[in-house]
Amino acid sequence: EPEVTQTPSHQVTQMGQEVILRCVPISNHLYFYWYRQILGQKVEFLVSFYNNEISEKSEIFDDQFSVERPDGSNFTLKIRSTKLEDSAMYFCASSGPGSNQPQHFGDGTRLSIL
Template identity: 90%
Template structure:
């Protein structure tokens, strides 16, 4: 069964450094998302992406964040200058047209900012 994959599974970085989190969505999906989950808290929407542009973003998704689909398979989330409060699990998700919003999530990247 096809699944969303994410790399790395864990990332430790110093405050102020840039990180790139990578995702490979399910191959025939056209809508892509990033969510984050701070330890012990809710899963929070960050951004949605369709047709090579951002469809929606939350207040969390400020100028420090960017997303890109550099080729036909990868979908990346870049955090330009990490802060301590960016420490969280980051989940990528994808969905196909007509799925009525059912999203398929990857296993997540645990980001720790020191």
């Protein structure tokens, strides 16, 4: 069964540094998403992406965040200048065309900011 893959599984970064989290969505999916889960808290929506542009973003997704689909297979989340509070598990998800397609999630990247 096709699945969403995320790399790396764990990223440790110094505060203030830039970090890029990578995702390979399911190949025939058209909608892509990032969510995050701070330890002990609920999963929170960050951004959705369709047709090479952001379709919706949350108030968490401020100017330090950006997303990109640099080629036909990858979907990336960049955090420009990391803060301690960015430490979390970041999940990528993708879904097929149509509004009634469920989102399929990757195993996540654990981001630790020191």
